[in-house]
Amino acid sequence: MAHDAMDKWVDGLAPLFEQETPPDLSDLSNHFQKTRVELLGACMKAAVERLYGSYLRQEWADCPSCGKRLHVKRLAPRDVSTMQGAFRIDRPYFYCGECQHGFHPLDEALGLASEHHQYDIQERVVSTAAKMPFDETAEHFEDLTGISVGNHFSHSTLTAIGEAATLEIVIPEDKEIERRIKEATGSSGDPPVLVVAADGAMTPTRPKAPRKSKRGKGRYQEVKGFRLYLLGPDDEIVPVASWHQVENAEEIHQDLSAVAKRIDQNKVRIALLGDGASWLWTAMTECFPQGRQILDFYHCAEHVHAMARTQFGEGALSAQQWAEATLVRLSMGNVKTVIAALRRIKPRNDEAKEELRKLMGYLENNRDRIHYISDLENGFPIGSGGIESANKFICHTRMKRSGAWWVVATGNAMLRVRCAIYNRTFDRVVAHYKKKSTCRRLDN
Numbered sequence: 430m431a432h433d434a435m436d437k438w439v440d441g442l443a444p445l446f447e448q449e450t451p452p453d454l455s456d457l458s459n460h461f462q463k464t465r466v467e468l469l470g471a472c473m474k475a476a477v478e479r480l481y482g483s484y485l486r487q488e489w490a491d492c493p494s495c496g497k498r499l500h501v502k503r504l505a506p507r508d509v510s511t512m513q514g515a516f517r518i519d520r521p522y523f524y525c526g527e528c529q530h531g532f533h534p535l536d537e538a539l540g541l542a543s544e545h546h547q548y549d550i551q552e553r554v555v556s557t558a559a560k561m562p563f564d565e566t567a568e569h570f571e572d573l574t575g576i577s578v579g580n581h582f583s584h585s586t587l588t589a590i591g592e593a594a595t596l597e598i599v600i601p602e603d604k605e606i607e608r609r610i611k612e613a614t615g616s617s618g619d620p621p622v623l624v625v626a627a628d629g630a631m632t633p634t635r636p637k638a639p640r641k642s643k644r645g646k647g648r649y650q651e652v653k654g655f656r657l658y659l660l661g662p663d664d665e666i667v668p669v670a671s672w673h674q675v676e677n678a679e680e681i682h683q684d685l686s687a688v689a690k691r692i693d694q695n696k697v698r699i700a701l702l703g704d705g706a707s708w709l710w711t712a713m714t715e716c717f718p719q720g721r722q723i724l725d726f727y728h729c730a731e732h733v734h735a736m737a738r739t740q741f742g743e744g745a746l747s748a749q750q751w752a753e754a755t756l757v758r759l760s761m762g763n764v765k766t767v768i769a770a771l772r773r774i775k776p777r778n779d780e781a782k783e784e785l786r787k788l789m790g791y792l793e794n795n796r797d798r799i800h801y802i803s804d805l806e807n808g809f810p811i812g813s814g815g816i817e818s819a820n821k822f823i824c825h826t827r828m829k830r831s832g833a834w835w836v837v838a839t840g841n842a843m844l845r846v847r848c849a850i851y852n853r854t855f856d857r858v859v860a861h862y863k864k865k866s867t868c869r870r871l872d873n
């Protein structure tokens with residue numbers, strides 16, 4: 430059959446050679462792109478028939494549930510689509526009347542997906558859909574591969590794989606994390622800095638509704654997330670784990686705790702970075718009790734400058750001078766001195782009075798986390814840019830596209846897939862998804 434397909438494909442080249450003006454390289458490439466799927470599909474079918482001939486000719490099989498010996502009922506055709514082309518196979522079908530269970534032994538031997546498009550296509554479609562809208566995914570995928578998948582397939586497959594992408598699978602295993610710690614240690618042997626940062630990001634969500642029906646009013650909900658990364662010898666970043674979900678403080682705390690258990694905390698120096706949100710400090714300090722708490726310098730500076738503008742006036746030189754002097758004192762760890770100086774300020778209006786109150790409370794609540802010069806001297810970062818950028822490239826880049834609104838479950842599935850891609854565990858996620866799909870098919 431493969432030889433016949435090859436002969437047919439070669440015959441299809443004849444019109445190209447008969448043209449008065451020979452086709453250029455682009456024309457040849459486009460012709461090969463359009464016709465290769467049929468050829469390679471025939472080659473795939475020939476390979477299956479050669480490797481699994483015994484399954485295709487199988488007449489007897491044991492019921493996987495009760496073990497009863499069964500004779501083949503019929504040959505059942507199955508259309509299969511792969512990255513290398515589509516083909517049809519007629520495989521034996523067996524049915525156990527006692528268990529009321531039908532099965533195709535070849536399907537299990539080949540590891541066929543229940544869907545028309547097989548796992549190799551599903552993996553690549555989901556990897557693409559995690560980066561661009563579903564309709565664009567379908568369009569570009571067909572343009573590049575010649576395989577038509579449709580935006581609904583892209584959406585449903587990503588959701589299915591995302592649902593299989595549990596925290597345990599998305600986060601690297603402890604041995605892999607240990608390998609990355611060794612990578613970041615360098616020749617000196619000094620423990621690298623492990624940065625643990627947490628933050629929230631808002632994403633548009635909507636109520637769940639049937640397709641093409643009215644969706645209801647949407648609202649923004651907070652995606653809570655954390656990012657762990659190592660600082661190598663030359664300050665290069667070695668990623669460890671990122672996790673982002675629309676969930677409550679208790680759930681993100683449990684997730685971070687599960688990650689912390691995979692890390693040998695005695696082999697790293699830990700920096701805990703965040704803004705003033707109480708939920709993130711509770712989670713980080715309980716999961717990494719020996720970590721050095723560092724209030725993000727830029728959030729702190731924003732509060733100081735907000736106070737300066739309201740007290741001294743927008744753009745005033747005195748505002749700039751006061752803010753810079755205050756930040757120098759804070760950087761040296763003189764938080765108590767700054768708070769005492771704030772108490773002596775007489776606000777010029779109600780707005781300044783409110784900003785003064787907020788700044789004093791902010792510094793009071795975070796006084797043990799403000800020591801920036803000391804942090805830098807000891808090799809610790811003082812800015813939470815790592816988690817801010819994670820919010821952008823894991824959450825915002827895909828979730829906050831123009832016109833995008835997410836059902837929470839679907840949005841969380843998307844976030845888990847994007848985290849797996851960043852964590853370099855997407856292959857594990859796909860393998861787990863395939864295993865779950867096989868088990869579900871066998872149970873049915």
